[in-house]
Amino acid sequence: MQTRIPNHFLAVVLGFVLMLFSNLVFGAEDAKAPEPAKAEAAAVAPAPPAAAEPAPKLPTYFTATSDDPKKPPVWPDPTGGASGVWATPAGDAKGDVPDKLSIQDVYDRMTHNLYSINYVWALVAGFLVMFMQAGFMMVETGLCRAKNASHTAAMNFLIYPLGCLGFWVYGFAIGWGNWWNGPVPPGWYPSLGPGLSVLNEGWGLGAAVDAAGKATGAFTYGIFGTKGFFLTSAVNDVAVMVLFFFMMVFMDTTATIPTGAMAERWSWKNFCLYGLWIALPYCLYANWVWGGGWLAQGGINWGLGHGAVDFAGSGVVHSMGGIIALAGAIVLGPRIGKYDSQGRPKALPGHNVPMVVLGTFILAFGWFGFNPGSTLAGTDLRISFVVVNTLLASMASALGAHIALSFKGLKPDPTMMCNGMLAGLVAITAPCAFVNPVGAAIIGLVAGVLVVYSVFFFEGKGVDDPVGAISVHGVNGLWGVLSVGIFATGEYGAGWNGVVREEMVKLYGSDGVRGLLYGDFSQFIMQIIDCATVAVFGFVMAYVWFKISDLITPIRVSKETEIEGLDGPEMGTLGYPDFQLHSGSKIVE
Amino acid sequence: MKMVEAIVKPFKLDEVKEALTKAGVQGMTVEEVKGFGRQKGHTELYRGAEYTVDFLPKVKIQIIVPDDKAATVVQVITDAARTGKIGDGKIFVSNVEEVIRIRTGEKGPDAI
Numbered sequence: 092m093q094t095r096i097p098n099h100f101l102a103v104v105l106g107f108v109l110m111l112f113s114n115l116v117f118g119a120e121d122a123k124a125p126e127p128a129k130a131e132a133a134a135v136a137p138a139p140p141a142a143a144e145p146a147p148k149l150p151t152y153f154t155a156t157s158d159d160p161k162k163p164p165v166w167p168d169p170t171g172g173a174s175g176v177w178a179t180p181a182g183d184a185k186g187d188v189p190d191k192l193s194i195q196d197v198y199d200r201m202t203h204n205l206y207s208i209n210y211v212w213a214l215v216a217g218f219l220v221m222f223m224q225a226g227f228m229m230v231e232t233g234l235c236r237a238k239n240a241s242h243t244a245a246m247n248f249l250i251y252p253l254g255c256l257g258f259w260v261y262g263f264a265i266g267w268g269n270w271w272n273g274p275v276p277p278g279w280y281p282s283l284g285p286g287l288s289v290l291n292e293g294w295g296l297g298a299a300v301d302a303a304g305k306a307t308g309a310f311t312y313g314i315f316g317t318k319g320f321f322l323t324s325a326v327n328d329v330a331v332m333v334l335f336f337f338m339m340v341f342m343d344t345t346a347t348i349p350t351g352a353m354a355e356r357w358s359w360k361n362f363c364l365y366g367l368w369i370a371l372p373y374c375l376y377a378n379w380v381w382g383g384g385w386l387a388q389g390g391i392n393w394g395l396g397h398g399a400v401d402f403a404g405s406g407v408v409h410s411m412g413g414i415i416a417l418a419g420a421i422v423l424g425p426r427i428g429k430y431d432s433q434g435r436p437k438a439l440p441g442h443n444v445p446m447v448v449l450g451t452f453i454l455a456f457g458w459f460g461f462n463p464g465s466t467l468a469g470t471d472l473r474i475s476f477v478v479v480n481t482l483l484a485s486m487a488s489a490l491g492a493h494i495a496l497s498f499k500g501l502k503p504d505p506t507m508m509c510n511g512m513l514a515g516l517v518a519i520t521a522p523c524a525f526v527n528p529v530g531a532a533i534i535g536l537v538a539g540v541l542v543v544y545s546v547f548f549f550e551g552k553g554v555d556d557p558v559g560a561i562s563v564h565g566v567n568g569l570w571g572v573l574s575v576g577i578f579a580t581g582e583y584g585a586g587w588n589g590v591v592r593e594e595m596v597k598l599y600g601s602d603g604v605r606g607l608l609y610g611d612f613s614q615f616i617m618q619i620i621d622c623a624t625v626a627v628f629g630f631v632m633a634y635v636w637f638k639i640s641d642l643i644t645p646i647r648v649s650k651e652t653e654i655e656g657l658d659g660p661e662m663g664t665l666g667y668p669d670f671q672l673h674s675g676s677k678i679v680e
Numbered sequence: 681m682k683m684v685e686a687i688v689k690p691f692k693l694d695e696v697k698e699a700l701t702k703a704g705v706q707g708m709t710v711e712e713v714k715g716f717g718r719q720k721g722h723t724e725l726y727r728g729a730e731y732t733v734d735f736l737p738k739v740k741i742q743i744i745v746p747d748d749k750a751a752t753v754v755q756v757i758t759d760a761a762r763t764g765k766i767g768d769g770k771i772f773v774s775n776v777e778e779v780i781r782i783r784t785g786e787k788g789p790d791a792i
Contacts, residue, residue, distance in 0.1 A: 436729045437729055437730065437731055438724070438725070438726035438727060438729035438730060438731035439726075439731070440724075440726040440731060441726075496728075499728070501725065501728060502725065504725070504726065504727055504728070506726075506727055507727055507728070543728075546727065546728065547728050550727075550728070550729065559727070
């Protein structure tokens, strides 16, 4: 069969494959003609290479619109049937007999395969991120005392369903409801297919209008989305489900960070309220950076680099979690016995160091879904760099923490080295796709040193953080966001957030994301704006929330409960009943 | 009859047990205990902050012997448990009024 295919036919197919990869997925790389980047560009397909015939009819997966207004709309597409053709022997009833297929048919099959690779990649990466919940549980529980093990583990457990519930009810709509109208470069094409075009309603400042004076749904400064509450039928699309799942497991990472800093004294009822609230600050800020909101638009609106660039969420996920943790730890106050009468910090040792180390390994493993998965495209071959950069940063940061401890004359405390590795992973999360391996190692090394000094700094200031979450996620999340503006090489991210600057294309051949070491100082300024936004917004939101929720149900357990341990009084189940010295008789009161 | 109670470092338990068995001691009772002596515990570091360990873990061995063997047993324990460093422990010797073997009802030195 193969031999019967004429050579020129194979050449054309190969050409189409190349075109699909280079023009559609990485379209911005080739976008030489600088057009004003508009949201509508997303829906405008690049001309196919064999554009010999006049006005070629484009398939719906190019245009994201139905070509026949009388037919029902193509999107949302609940089966994936509109996304190319599923290459089975039956296929589109023509069968997969190569010489019976037109180039269009081959293209349809190829497109479907492209989506398939991207779907599987994003979903499997999402499964790894979900497994990070186990890592968080082990790190946080291991670092608290045995009398609070059950309570700390339970918080890490229930935040998963509570956070997911909030995300499903309102979070996804706020964060990604107007995703389709975000800034994109000319020729951009969504890796999960045009089903995401249903995410097209939101609210912001400066509504854009088309030639007919009708609102397009895009805004000069996007604030939040409004489509997708409860994932109702309006967003009943296969691509939307991938995006929902992937973004949900990311948010649960943020949600579980404060449970560590606030462990051993946070009342269960107040924690449950928090679990339903967390999607609000998270998804608002995520909208601004990832959902096409005003920080992402900083490049277009203010000419600052490519707008806020945060590849996998050093800022969106980790800074936000760490800063909420800081506000929570301040509102709660330190654990009883953490400071002596002169205010000097005392150690309250965690009860299971091997558990902390295992949790750290689970998190490091999950990070190989977190970072490379954020391409949302297995066909984006930059994933190999993302993986290596993630690896090198975590290596350098674990060693960096060791060096910092030795420098301070301390022994290599394994819990601090674990914090060090996690700090490097947090820091590389934003820059992982944009930097080179040397840059990644430097970012990691700085993170490892920074986390040690940060832990001692917050402890000295009277902020009691049993697990170091504020330093690992908050401080190093901000460092990660900043490091994009320093170390990004410009090799990757051409047209990111819709920015294609003529002078950059002239200078470097394409306008990739570039830090100040590589010639774009404005990107660094934008990253500072991003850091300031998450720090101020996250802290204010969280501080006000914890103060208000404290009025609804007290945020801190009673002194007696705290001294006895939260396991019995709060959970009714001791973490380690065989090893408890007291009887735990209060449980049955 | 005498009761010999020895508080020793936990890792010395096996050596003490073997030495006592060789010396003809047929039974003993062992407890895991915590306590402090003149050193009043010690301080440790955790994540850069100090904490005090007030009560150090020790093992308490309890043996009942006929009067004439008490001095030997004390010597055997002293030799086996000594490291020469702080915290080697203490031995207490006291009189025992009566010993009864529950199974047979035997009393006195025969019941040991």
